[in-house]
Amino acid sequence: xxxxxxxxxxxxxxxxxxxxxxxxxxxxxxxxxxxxxxxxxxxxxxxxxxxxxxxxxxxxxxxxxxxxxxxxxxxxxxxxxxxxxxxxxxxxxxxxxxxxxxxxxxxxxxxxxxxxxxxxx
Numbered sequence: 001x002x003x004x005x006x007x008x009x010x011x012x013x014x015x016x017x018x019x020x021x022x023x024x025x026x027x028x029x030x031x032x033x034x035x036x037x038x039x040x041x042x043x044x045x046x047x048x049x050x051x052x053x054x055x056x057x058x059x060x061x062x063x064x065x066x067x068x069x070x071x072x073x074x075x076x077x078x079x080x081x082x083x084x085x086x087x088x089x090x091x092x093x094x095x096x097x098x099x100x101x102x103x104x105x106x107x108x109x110x111x112x113x114x115x116x117x118x119x120x121x
Contacts, residue, residue, distance in 0.1 A: 006072070013069055017051060017076035021085070029081035039084050046088045051077070056095055060111040 006014065024042055032039050046052045055070035056062020065073070070089070077085035098110050 010069060010072055013065070014072050014076055016049065017073040018079070020046065020049060020051060021077050021080040025077065025084050026080040029084060033081070033083060039087065042084060043087060046077075052088050053095075054089070055099075056111055057099070060107060062111075 024045055028039070028042070043052065050063045051073055053062035054065045054073050055067055056064070058064035074085060074089040077088055079085075095111055098106055102110070
């Protein structure tokens with residue numbers, strides 16, 4: 001029988017993402033949707049907590065989580081506001097093909113560049 005239970009680390013990540021969504025995203029989500037503004041401070045906080053670039057290996061500046069852990073975090077963030085959550089988690093769409101089929105040079109150039117974005121440092 002297959003066990004689909006989350007590990008303790010995964011449960012901790014889930015709680016961290018839920019707390020962040022509740023405390024940081026939920027109170028301002030409607031305002032950002034109405035105004036159509038970019039939630040820069042929220043993204044900075046998400047990056048600082050390791051909730052951004054979650055499926056990117058550590059050697060390229062990401063959090064180094066598995067895709068399962070990436071989606072655990074993404075789902076928890078989406079619960080409060082899919083728009084803001086997708087800004088936090090969207091990197092997987094462009095980075096996955098490079099991670100899978102890119103050369104080491106391409107990975108360093110493209111993945112490393114996105115993760116070194118100055119607004120997050």
